[in-house]
Amino acid sequence: MGKATGMATYTLPELPYDYSSLEPVISGEIIELHHDKHHAGYVKGANDTLEQLAEAREKEQWGNITGLEKNLAFHLSGHILHSIYWRNMTGDGGGEPLEKDGTGELADAIAESFGSFARFKAQLSKASATTQGSGWGVLAYEPLSGRLVVEQVYDHQGNIGQGSVPILVFDAWEHAFYLQYRNQKVDFVEAMWRVVNWQDVSARYTAAKAGGGKLLLA
Numbered sequence: 001m002g003k004a005t006g007m008a009t010y011t012l013p014e015l016p017y018d019y020s021s022l023e024p025v026i027s028g029e030i031i032e033l034h035h036d037k038h039h040a041g042y043v044k045g046a047n048d049t050l051e052q053l054a055e056a057r058e059k060e061q062w063g064n065i066t067g068l069e070k071n072l073a074f075h076l077s078g079h080i081l082h083s084i085y086w087r088n089m090t091g092d093g094g095g096e097p098l099e100k101d102g103t104g105e106l107a108d109a110i111a112e113s114f115g116s117f118a119r120f121k122a123q124l125s126k127a128s129a130t131t132q133g134s135g136w137g138v139l140a141y142e143p144l145s146g147r148l149v150v151e152q153v154y155d156h157q158g159n160i161g162q163g164s165v166p167i168l169v170f171d172a173w174e175h176a177f178y179l180q181y182r183n184q185k186v187d188f189v190e191a192m193w194r195v196v197n198w199q200d201v202s203a204r205y206t207a208a209k210a211g212g213g214k215l216l217l218a
């Protein structure tokens with residue numbers, strides 16, 4: 001490694017609760033593996049890829065630039081989505097944002113963007129449960145229109161609009177549920193609503209909205 005490489009940029013965040021805190025919706029065994037092994041792997045992958053890119057720059061060896069850029073997108077997006085995912089959940093979760101977020105702003109935004117909470121819930125559930133291969137269902141703030149949108153993310157980084165800020169993410173990879181739900185992804189997605197931390201989602205919405213005007217400076 002050359003001198004331009006060095007310190008790790010990304011670190012694995014600690015879980016805000018015990019492994020078993022989301023039971024019975026998600027088993028402690030799944031959370032432990034998911035956080036300690038899978039998420040940790042994306043953190044390492046993002047840091048390793050940054051080092052490899054630094055080495056490529058230093059040596060001016062660009063033969064694998066396409067692979068490196070793809071790996072950066074994959075691992076970095078995996079790290080970001082999982083960091084949001086843990087905070088999006090709580091053992092004391094569920095219900096609807098109107099009851100939980102205190103201000104009603106998120107509930108209003110969901111109603112304006114999707115027609116009603118029920119229609120939003122149906123869309124995010126369907127998008128999550130019908131991912132092909134590996135992916136996520138995501139509620140995101142889209143800053144150009146100021147709307148909320150549901151995205152069906154492919155792997156961690158595909159099929160998304162540039163600039164959209166994820167505020168509620170449902171991990172639909174098999175590692176998120178298979179030990180407990182086997183092949184019943186629909187059941188897992190339905191159960192996920194019982195652990196949604198609406199206070200966290202609401203705080204993310206407020207922050208995304210505040211920062212949204214910076215997307216286009218022209």
Ligand SMILES: [Fe+2]
Nearest residue numbers: 038171173176
């Ligand atoms: Fe995951």
